[in-house]
Amino acid sequence: MHVGASEIVERIKEDAREERARILREARAEVEERVKNAKADIEERKKRFIESERQKAADNKERIIRAKRLDAKKFRWDVEERAIKRAFDEALERIQHVKEEGFRGKSYSSILAGLIKDAAMSITAGSERSSSSSSELEVALSNEDAQFVTDEMLKNISAEVGCDVRLSSERIKTVGGVIVRRSDGRIEVNNTFEERMKRLYPGLREDVVRVLFRAREA
């Protein structure tokens, strides 16, 4: 071979080797960089995903606990409400016993007398300056309670309140207690026990709650 041509051939071969080496070197570097970046991206996404799932799970845990706390409050509330209702129910049931035995040393007759007198005083106080019919009051009660009211009792009450208080022929359906009204029917005080319980309920409920749950242990 011609000396010059031989050199050229060698040069071509050397250039080719270098070019091949460069192409492969650059390809390896690019692959390495892409894999490195992709792995970092995957790790970052994994981290964010796990944190988001942890937050969701923690929220769910709190929701479960809140629901149980609510159930716990409901337990207490149920116990309280049942006990309060029972106190009111038993009080109404006890009325029959009060009619037979009295209450705290007072006979049922004197209790009715007190209710009639209170009602009569409320009516007369409210109608002092009005018509003459305010001087006559009627007492309506149940058949059962009528036997506890005597003429003498009404006479005494009439004297105390300063107007004529008499028994109405009307009989009402009630556990007990009285309705007192002016004879013209314009003013009426309902002192039946059911009505009194309704009227006094907010304050009574507070009393019952205090006695049942807030009183100091004996």
Added chain:
Amino acid sequence: MVMAVEALKEIREAEEEARKQVEEAKEEAAEMMREAEAELKKLEAEASEEMEKRAKEIAEKYTKEGEDEGEAILREAKEEAEKLRAIAESRLENAVDAVLIRILGLKVK
């Protein structure tokens, strides 16, 4: 003249050989990239599977914690409610008296 022709032929053969080497190198580089892409796809799939598994584990762990704590709260509440019920029961008579005093219109001393 013959020698010159021979030299030119050798140079052309060398050039052809060089071109082939470069082409092969390019093909080898492309194959490297394809392998890398396949490896990355595999990594991606593995990561998805792992994330799904971890998410399930986390959800189960927190749910169990919530249920355990919730049960403890309920257990305590039931015990307290039972104590409260017993206290209320022991004071029922006093409460009934308090109601009767008011509805019978008696004065509280």
